Amino acid sequence: MTAKDSMTIRRPDDWHVHLRDGALLAGVAPHTARQFARAIVMPNLSPPMTDSAGVAAYRNRIMAALPTGSDFTPLMTLYLTDRTDPDEVARGHAAGVFVAAKLYPAHATTGSAHGVTDIAKIMPVLARMEAIGMPLLIHGEVTDNHVDIFDREAVFIERTLIPLVKALPGLRIVFEHITTTEAVQFVESAGANLAATITPQHLHINRNAMLVGGIRPHAYCLPVAKREHHRLALRKVATSGSAQFFLGTDSAPHDKRLKEAACGCAGIFNAPFALESYLAVFEQEGALDKFEGFASEHGPRFYRLPLNEGTVTLERSGVTVPDEIDVCDAIVVPFHAGETLGWRLRV
Ligand code: DOR
Ligand code: ZN
Numbered sequence: 001m002t003a004k005d006s007m008t009i010r011r012p013d014d015w016h017v018h019l020r021d022g023a024l025l026a027g028v029a030p031h032t033a034r035q036f037a038r039a040i041v042m043p044n045l046s047p048p049m050t051d052s053a054g055v056a057a058y059r060n061r062i063m064a065a066l067p068t069g070s071d072f073t074p075l076m077t078l079y080l081t082d083r084t085d086p087d088e089v090a091r092g093h094a095a096g097v098f099v100a101a102k103l104y105p106a107h108a109t110t111g112s113a114h115g116v117t118d119i120a121k122i123m124p125v126l127a128r129m130e131a132i133g134m135p136l137l138i139h140g141e142v143t144d145n146h147v148d149i150f151d152r153e154a155v156f157i158e159r160t161l162i163p164l165v166k167a168l169p170g171l172r173i174v175f176e177h178i179t180t181t182e183a184v185q186f187v188e189s190a191g192a193n194l195a196a197t198i199t200p201q202h203l204h205i206n207r208n209a210m211l212v213g214g215i216r217p218h219a220y221c222l223p224v225a226k227r228e229h230h231r232l233a234l235r236k237v238a239t240s241g242s243a244q245f246f247l248g249t250d251s252a253p254h255d256k257r258l259k260e261a262a263c264g265c266a267g268i269f270n271a272p273f274a275l276e277s278y279l280a281v282f283e284q285e286g287a288l289d290k291f292e293g294f295a296s297e298h299g300p301r302f303y304r305l306p307l308n309e310g311t312v313t314l315e316r317s318g319v320t321v322p323d324e325i326d327v328c329d330a331i332v333v334p335f336h337a338g339e340t341l342g343w344r345l346r347v
Contacts, residue, residue, distance in 0.1 A: 006315045007288065007343070011308035012275065012295035014039040016137070016176055016197045016248030018267070019062055019074070021045050026065040027327025028253050031271040033072035035345060037308040040137070040248070043079035043102055044111030050079050052092035059097075071310075075099045075303075077137060081114050082121045086128040093134045099303065100135040100174070101125070105156075108141045109222040110252070110266055115139075119160055123167070130171040135303060137174045140183070141223055150207070153223050154182040165190055174302070177202065177250045179223045181233040187244050188237070195302045197248025198238045200277035201268045201335055206231045217264040218333045221252060224266075238294060239287035246298035249274045255330035270335035273321050277336060279314055279343045312345060319344040 014036045019029050032039050041062065043049035049058055055076045062074045076098040078089060084101075092098050103122075104115030116122055129136055141152035142159060161175070175187055175196040187196045201221060206228045209219040219225065237245050251274065252267030259265055270277060275295065282291040300307050321336040 004316070006313055006346075007279070007291070008311050008313045009292040010296040011037040011310045011312055012247060013037055013299050013308065014249050014251070014271075014274065015174070015246055015299045015303075016040055016042065016199075016250050017271065018042045018044070018250070018252040020253065021058070021061065023329030024253065024327060025061060027329055028251075028269070028271060028332075029062060029065045029072075030067050030070070031325075031327075032251065033066050033070045034347065035271065035275050037071065037310070038073045038075050038305075040100065041074045041076055043077045044104065044109075046111060048079040048081075048111060048114050049077070050081055050084065050114070051088060052078075052095070052097045055092065056097050075305075077102045079104070079114070080116055080122055080125065082117055084122060084125050086125045089125055089134070090128055090132055093132060099305075100137050101129065102137045102139070104139045105141065105143050105160075107143045108139050108152075112139070119164065126164070126168055126171055130168045133172060133304070135172045135174055137176055139222075140175050140178070149224055150226055153178070153180050153226075157182055157186050161186065165194070169193070172302070174248075177223060177248060178234065179226050180230045184233045184237045188242070192244070195244045195246065195298070197250070198234055198245055199248065199250045199268075200270050200274060200281070201225065201250075202231065203235050203238060203281045204231075204277065204336075217259040217261075218268065218335075218337065220259070220264060220266055221250065221268045222266040235281060235285055239282055239285040239290050241287075241290045241293055243293070243298045243301060245294065246302065247274075247278060247295045248299075253327060253330065253332045256324065256333050259333065268335045269325070269332045272325060272334055273319065273336060273341060275312070275314060275345050276319055276341040276343050280341050283342065314343045315346050316342060317344045318342055
């Protein structure tokens with residue numbers, strides 16, 4: 001096989017994923033473990049993972065759900081609430097129970113009802129995290145009903161992120177699943193303590209995918225996909241080689257019936273073909289040489305973790321994404337359902 005027909009890179013990681021719990025965990029975790037060496041696991045379960053004991057127990061359930069022989073390491077996160085204790089955060093981080101903490105503004109998205117109502121309430125926690133160098137992962141959307149849903153990320157930057165970075169310049173922040181030109185510009189201007197993850201869906205689709213020709217619930221996630229010019233800005237920066245931007249799928253499975261409903265859940269299940277999906281973008285942008293940095297290098301460097309040993313190979317052989325995937329407890333419609341992608345992960 002010539003170099004053009006295959007691509008071998010250092011094993012990649014997913015810096016943002018929802019692995020769920022119970023039977024669904026057993027159904028979805030193998031897909032992530034097949035594609036990635038490590039993943040940052042979101043804590044928005046019901047109830048959320050708000051203390052060390054809960055996070056440690058959840059990690060054990062993930063390990064138990066993996067197929068025998070998996071070489072996969074879940075990297076756990078703590079769910080911040082108005083009542084999070086700075087000492088508990090520092091202890092759990094020092095003990096290696098969790099590598100980061102997640103800030104969900106209360107009611108911003110699925111499983112965020114116990115999130116933070118006002119960032120002022122957790123400033124002592126954030127100051128401690130700044131002192132110990134622990135990353136803060138942020139779902140960056142305001143929840144104010146007066147703000148249009150398509151503007152919620154940009155308004156969050158103005159109202160929350162700019163003041164936060166000013167108040168705690170040493171705090172290391174991952175602005176998760178960015179969707180706008182404003183977010184790209186903010187991260188670039190903020191310097192090395194700021195990074196952002198970018199999902200495959202926000203590189204592939206704009207808001208038309210959700211709304212043209214009928215309402216398409218499987219294209220709905222939060223933050224919602226925006227206008228085309230935002231998508232183009234995300235593609236440009238993801239494929240630019242900038243170390244501040246890296247892979248985070250935000251794979252978020254929901255049963256088909258819960259998405260195809262009068263009030264459908266937010267979330268796109270992209271884990272089974274995540275690398276294939278990202279690689280299609282890098283190829284279209286003429287940036288195959290930038291893929292390894294985005295997928296396998298920028299994330300660990302930001303998190304101050306070792307790069308993975310070992311490699312994965314993608315072949316230019318094409319793979320058709322199934323219309324539905326049975327994940328034990330649920331039938332889930334994956335991202336790119338029914339489409340054929342140009343590369344396939346060799347297993
Ligand atoms: O679309 C989303 N789904 N966005 C989130 O922030 C949460 C996620 C989920 O847990 O389903
Ligand atoms: Zn998420």
